[in-house]
Amino acid sequence: MDSKQLQEAVAKETGISGKQVGQVIALLADGNTVPFIARYRKEATGSLDEVQIKAISDRYTYRQNLEARKDEVIRLIEEQNQLTTELRKDILNADVLQRVEDLYRPFKQKRRTRASAAKEKGLEPLADWLMKNRGDANGKAAAFIGPKQAADVEEALQGARDILAERFADDADIREKIREVTRRNGLIRSALKKGKEDEKQVFEMYYEYEERVARIVPHRVLAMNRGEKEDILKVTIEPPADTVLKVMKTKWLKGNTHPEVEAAINDSYKRLIQPAVEREMRGELSEKAEEQAIHIFSENLRSLLLQPPMKNKMVLGVDPAYRTGCKLAVVDETGKLLEVAVIYPHPPKANPEAAKKKLTELIKKYPIEIMAIGNGTASRETEQFIADFIGERAVAASYVIVSEAGASVYSASDVARGEFPELQVEERSAVSIARRLQDPLAELVKIDPKAVGVGQYQHDVSQKKLADQLTFVVETAVNQVGVNVNSASSSLLQYVAGLNKTVADNIIHMRNENGRFTSRPQLKKIPRLGAKTYEQAIGFLRIPEAKNLLDSTGIHPESYELAETLLKEAGADKKEIGTEGLTAKLAAIDFRAVSEKTGAGAVTLRDIVETLKRPARDPRDNFPQPLLKKDVLKMEDLLPGMELQGTVRNVVDFGAFVDIGVKQDGLVHISKLKKGFVKHPLEVVSTGDVVTVWVEKAEKEKGRIALTMLQPE
Structure with a gap:
């Protein structure tokens, strides 16, 4: 398959036009990053986004690997002098790797099997005879008895059956038909293992459970897998045996075949095919379930990273604790730490009055x-204390509950020690909590994405696939927002398109040595930041205090001349960037004339104009602000029908967990998210959303709260 055919195959699989696919592949081959292509090569790609570009890249890589494997399999079979024209054609026409491996299976060097042992005894002619004759098998088998052959007639016939069984099991078309029948009509079953105890009854619903393979949802597959891994459940897949055997017998039982062949078919299915297909189906189900789990984690992480920043607010971060006290950190509007303290509002060292005095100070x-x-x-308990304090002292402040998932990971990390070497771990955590509210993206990039606590069965999936996808999500979020090069941490900079940890550290080092950057071209002097890296990264690096005001925008330097042309056509100056006056002037431009004059495309012109109008536009501004509070709610206060506002903390396959201000998050089941059918909760809610809910049931003893987003009638 040549390059053009590869591109056409990728286009068909992704649903994206062949021209767009070709452009993306060419741009990637030229060393361009996904964020750069998505932001600055829209004319070439037809405005594809990062997810679409990555999908093209992934499928193209898969196709390249598939073609390489086809070539290798053809070579290996050819070396055995067994490659026929038809077989070559079948291999070249294969669309998935599984089909290639099925076709190669009969020629693959296997470990010693019953069939290979029978072949060594020269019993293959007997197997071939059974396929074509219904005569005296015992008489025919007697001819194969000898010192280096079979010891008796039964051993000869058994050997022939073994050869036929393996031959049937290696048939590519039959294996695919059996897989398809199993996908459609097979059952997946789970049961509690004998003598095993599930103390917390985590897997109770799976003690005696069965479901059609075609209908089982991903989170149940992962739950079964975990139960099996913890040695509590036994999980099996049961193909529709009668249907499978009928398929096999239809192909191989002819009028002139011997009855011994039917015995070989039954043996082939039970001993060779059924166990293999069960493994393959379990693998297939697990892979799909993993993809879904990784997708959910990715979407939750994206929503978490793109939560709107609490701009221009001085924040007091509070890391709650009992025995060691609540650590406090005052952080100014820019995220700079001003002061740390500790209070003891709770037992065993409870001193609430002293705690209130410190807060007042x-x-x-x-x-x-x-x-x-x-x-x-x-x-x-800390929330209750803070709420009481705000009420008693009439303090003009609000509070908000912030997810601290991963804060302990950050606090003990090299990054945290580098930022605050003089602080204790808990004090660093209080700083991180405050900064998470001020700028979630800038703070969350400092920790492993897997530690942010918005996953579903995240430890049961391929950690490499998960890490790769989450890294892509973080990179996408960082580059969509853009980075202030004069305030960004190395942790944030290394996610900018084209940059890595070494270059990010070099930027920080030069900033510390020479002071703040005042122009984008200064970054060309950074060690290891070459011309290609500069091209990829510079549009995402902003310098708010730059002499050239375009350096503070998302306009790429390659388009500065075009931007200046637009300003000239509008009769405006760079100093007017971002003003209402410029918006009015830009509206009067004849963009078709500018496009003809400059050769710039409409999409590029539109992007530049929008940036000139709103240079400080932040995509996070479209998301709801965190829910601020002044009082507290207890679980005992919850009554059926009560209307509340809450924050979505996690989205899973079966619903969304919402923080309504009590100790336990409430679950809005997928059926209660909105009227009508909902395929997946992510269609309705995202992590960080502020939603209105109604209480359906609160079970304090079980710590369960059932919520609904359907307004009671």
Whole structure:
């Protein structure tokens, strides 16, 4: 398959036009990154986004690997002098790797099997005879008895059956038909293993469970896999045996075949095909379930990273605890740490009055507007204390509960030690909690994406695939938002298109040595930041204080001349960028004339115009702000029908978990998200969304809260 045919195959699989696929592949081959192509090569790609570009890249890589494997399999069979014209054609026409491996299976060097042992005894002619004759098998088998052959007639016939069984099992078309029949009509079963105890009854619904393979949803597959891994469940797949055997017998039982062949078919299915197909089906189900779990984690992470920043607010971060006290960190509007402290509002060292006194001192000293409380141990008790304090002292501040998933990972990391070498681990955590509210993206990139706590069965999937996908999500989010090169951490910079940790560290080092950057061209002097890297990264690196105002925007330097032409056509100056006056002037431009004059495409012109109008536009501004509170709710307060506002903390296959301000998050089942059919909760809600819910049931003893987003009639 040549390059053009590969592109056509990828186009068909992705549903994207062949021209767009070709352009993306060419751009990737030229060393361009996915974020750069998505943002600055829209004319070439037809405005494909990062997900579409990555899909093209992934499928093209798969196709390349598939073609390479086809070539290798053809070579290996050819070396055995067994490659026929028809077989070559079948291999070349294969669309999936499984089909190629099925076709290669009969020629693959196997470990010693019953069939290979029978072949060594010279019993293959007997097997061939059975396929074509219904005569005296015993008499025919007697001819194969000898010192180096079979010991008796039964051993000869058994050997012939073994050869036929393997031959049937190696038939590519039959294996695919059996897989398809199993996918359509097979059952997956789970049962509690004998003598095993599931103390917390985590897998109770799977003690005696069965479902059609075609209907089982991904999260149930992963739950079964986990139960099996923990040695609590036994999981099996049962193909429709009668149908499978009928398929096999239809192909191989002819009028002139011997009855011994039917015995070989039954043996082939039970001993060779059924176990193999079960493994393949389990693998197939697990792979699809993993893809779904990784997709959900990715979408939740994307929503979490793109939560709107709480701009221009001084924040008090609170890391709750009992024995060691609540650590406090005052962080200014830019994220700079001003002061740390500790209070003891809870037992065993409870001193609430001293704690309130310290809070009062901090609020008088600093214009704190928001208190960010981590949602870990002692969170709700701390929330109650803060709410009481706000009410008693009439403090002009609000509080918000912030997910601290991964905060402990950050606090003990080299990154945190580098930022705050003099602070204790818990104090660093309080700083991180405050900064998560101020700029979730800038803070969350400092930790492993897998540690942010928005996954579903994340430990049961391929960790490499998960890490690769989550890294892609972080890169996409960082580049969509853009980075202030004068304030960004190395952790944030290394996710910018084209940059890596070494170059990011070099940028920080030069910033520390020479002071703030004042122009984009200064970055060309960074060690290891070559021309291609500069091209890929520079549009995403912003310099708010730059002498050239275009350096503070998302306009790429390659388009500065075009931007200046637009400003000239509008009769405007760079100083007017972002003003209402410029918006009016730009509206009067004849863009068709500008396009003809400059050769620039309409999409590029539109992007530049939008950036000139709103240079500080942040895609996160479209998302709801965090839910600020002044009082607290207890589980005992919850009554059926009560209307509340809450924050979506996690989205899973079967619904969404919503924080309504009590100790336990409530579950909105997928059927209660909206009226009508919902294929997946992500169609309706995302992590970080502020939603209105109604209480259906609150079970304090079980710690369960059932919520609905369907307004009671």
